[in-house]
Amino acid sequence: MAHKKMKGRAKQQGGSIKKSLRSVVRGLKAEKNRKQAKARNKKMALEEEQPSADEAMAEEQAPAQSEVPAAPKMTKKEAKALASAERAHRNLYSAGERILLVGEGNFSFARALCKELGSGVGVYATAYDGEKNLKLKYTDAEELRKEIEEQLGGTTLVGVDASRLHAVKEFRGAFHKIVWNFPHMGTGETDLEKSAAEHRQLLSGFFKSAYRCLNTENPNCAIHVALKSGEPYKSWKVVQTAMTACPELELYTAVPFATSAWPGYAHRRTAGFDERFSKKESEELAKGAKVYIFKRRREAANSDDD
Numbered sequence: 001m002a003h004k005k006m007k008g009r010a011k012q013q014g015g016s017i018k019k020s021l022r023s024v025v026r027g028l029k030a031e032k033n034r035k036q037a038k039a040r041n042k043k044m045a046l047e048e049e050q051p052s053a054d055e056a057m058a059e060e061q062a063p064a065q066s067e068v069p070a071a072p073k074m075t076k077k078e079a080k081a082l083a084s085a086e087r088a089h090r091n092l093y094s095a096g097e098r099i100l101l102v103g104e105g106n107f108s109f110a111r112a113l114c115k116e117l118g119s120g121v122g123v124y125a126t127a128y129d130g131e132k133n134l135k136l137k138y139t140d141a142e143e144l145r146k147e148i149e150e151q152l153g154g155t156t157l158v159g160v161d162a163s164r165l166h167a168v169k170e171f172r173g174a175f176h177k178i179v180w181n182f183p184h185m186g187t188g189e190t191d192l193e194k195s196a197a198e199h200r201q202l203l204s205g206f207f208k209s210a211y212r213c214l215n216t217e218n219p220n221c222a223i224h225v226a227l228k229s230g231e232p233y234k235s236w237k238v239v240q241t242a243m244t245a246c247p248e249l250e251l252y253t254a255v256p257f258a259t260s261a262w263p264g265y266a267h268r269r270t271a272g273f274d275e276r277f278s279k280k281e282s283e284e285l286a287k288g289a290k291v292y293i294f295k296r297r298r299e300a301a302n303s304d305d306d
């Protein structure tokens, strides 16, 4: 009996030791997961070139196509608001204007713009990458460029640095609108402060250079920068950066970036398109994005008339 009792206690003790070990292991695992998730989230907040932990999980857990529930129907009010945002975004551009697009990814925005205007004449779409890198990053870029040039009458250029636009003699004083949709260096810098400072510097160089390429005789000339909402983009302080870099500029207005206004536009990351991380269409913009519109300060425009 005594032996039996001992065994029983030993068993009980063994059981509770196992239990507490299990809970320690569980605790350690949870802590590890928490740390990994935190590190992942921090990285993602800074680097838009990889999917966030949430996005990756959402993708893993995404139901099979047949199980995807139909998107909730828009209310009349929502549909009206969307139509109005689309109109406001499209109305930023008019046929006959000379429009310079910088930092294009796969040139899908450029194609959509040319189609919307009814012609690509006057549209100059440029990418930072050279021919070789562009092909590697965006397999559809070549075809889109061909369509822009051969069917729509637009111009495409590669190897164009947004902060050296003025170095192209023909660009100086030439454009009504200069547009950079979703600037990003894609360096993978994980330090929030450092990354923000680098992007402020990039934007600063862009505003200085772009201003020299505006046709300032046209009162509607403007520089447009589209940015996603929230961090890390908020820390780039685009308005302050523009006005410091180029005191002749002021923020005129900001309108929602209405993806649906541009059929065929598919947002691309600086690192290129990768089936594993990238969303095919422009879902990454679903959380909201704005086009910031900078025009010449009234005093700057008036001083030209003096």
Ligand SMILES: C[S@@+](CC[C@H](N)C(=O)[O-])C[C@H]1O[C@@H](n2cnc3c(N)ncnc32)[C@H](O)[C@@H]1O
Pocket (backbone or CB within 6 Å): 102, 103, 104, 105, 106, 109, 127, 128, 129, 160, 161, 162, 163, 180, 181, 182, 183, 184, 185, 202, 266, 267, 268, 269, 270
């Ligand atoms: C997030 S992607 C956006 C691409 C495209 N505009 C879109 O909306 O899908 C950022 C783009 O900025 C470009 N970029 C980065 N540094 C640049 C620079 N110094 N001059 C011009 N473009 C640059 C990248 O090559 C990339 O195409």
